[in-house]
Amino acid sequence: MSRAVVYEKFGGPEVLELREVPEPHAGPGEVRVRVTAAGLNPMDWGLAARPEAAARFGITLPSGFGYDFAGVVDEVGPGATGFTAGDRVFGGVLARAVADHVVVKVPVPAPDALYPTPSGISDEVASTLAVAGSSAVAALAAVGLRSGDTLLVGGAAGGVGIFAVQLAKLAGATVIGTASEGTFEFLRKLGAEPVTYGPGLADRVRGITAATDLYGTETAEAALALGVPPERISTIAAGPTPPGGVRATGGADAEPGALKKITDAIVAGQLTVPIAEVFPVERIRDAVALQAARHVHGKVVVTL
Template structure:
């Protein structure tokens, strides 16, 4: 037997249970990973509480929990190349990460080798955040000389997006609560408070104008960017549904290029990107970890260890 976080009904963190389950094994075309750490994302708790969202990602009841993981390969199925027993890896497998063992299909799920310089608690945070941040910036072609408005800049995706935009040579204005301003400045962003009046505050900070925007939280930043005259084609959203306001570009991690995750890990190795870990919980405290994540006021990433 092995352990896995599961839920049998939809609801809040209270529906999550750590249970003994039959030990899974890698079949043809699959790899089994002995998971050491899981990085939480807003999408994880959204799936537990919103059946329609879970269904869109192929999840039904009962379900496993979590997406991002890091660990060591301990079984390799027939027909798999590029991975061997003992390899340190990280990646994403929707609804299967928070378990002693995650069985993944490298051709369908995200699976990459973990550089020796990166620990598992950082590696387990990278799949969703790294790919989503890359896609959000690529969708609006962020480049040197841009002034980019990033909404939700202090979140797990936001801090990666801020740093990627800065590496591209752009100025970044990031929306956040005032309590996170110093935190954002550490990553090279000029912080601005979200909420009513955002458009006016940004205009005062950037009288020369904003050239691109990525809304990583909802629609407020996208709407402010439209009001500031940013063309819809240079505004992206990741959490506004398939039909965001004003014809701006919806995107997500699925739109990222395969090489984008390696670009993020390479930048971490060279010290150009830092991933802040806001809190770490043992898997026995999965409900506490998800409550903190669901509060949406975390500075950085939350990690669950096994």
């Protein structure tokens, strides 16, 4: 037998259950990964809580949970190429990552993903990269970020924000990040100038040339009010039609090689991945409750 986190009804963390399930095996053209860590994202609990969100992704009940994972290939099916048993890997599998084993087709069909984990990057860190890293790259690409820009980042201390801030700094931009006051020192260490979010944001910010809103629409609306052209403003969590013609984007829009760009920067010591807390899978409900509160600084990881 194997273990997996599943839910049979939509709701909060209380619907998640760690259960014994039949052990999956790699079939033709597939590899099996022994999962060691799973990084959590807002979309994970959003899909588990909202039937309409799950329906957009074709998720039906009962369902597994989570997308981001890291681990080791432990079975290679007939005809599967590109990976061998013992390879360290990371990536994503929609609504089934928080499990002892995941089976992935190769070549990997979207929205799933599988990449080799570079030496020098732990499984805990690797498990945080697929969604947040690719979303950050896409958000910055959508605004045409360039050296000399002053970028306003909404939700800068969150899971995507920690990547966006550091990638923007590496690109030569000045970064202003919205956050609560308790997060200011954390953001300064990442290289951002913090500013309090909330009503009146446009009155507290000056001189921005681009913006990316990683939480909702407040930052995008402030940037528009400050005269930033809509084509230099992006959102990842405002739906397909954000305000004022600004650019909606997400991880699926990231350029090929986006995650290699991030892993190269991590290996080179140019980018760090703050992990707020690590939970054993037996405490999946506590992990999701912390993630869903939206006040976490960095990433939340579950280990198996």
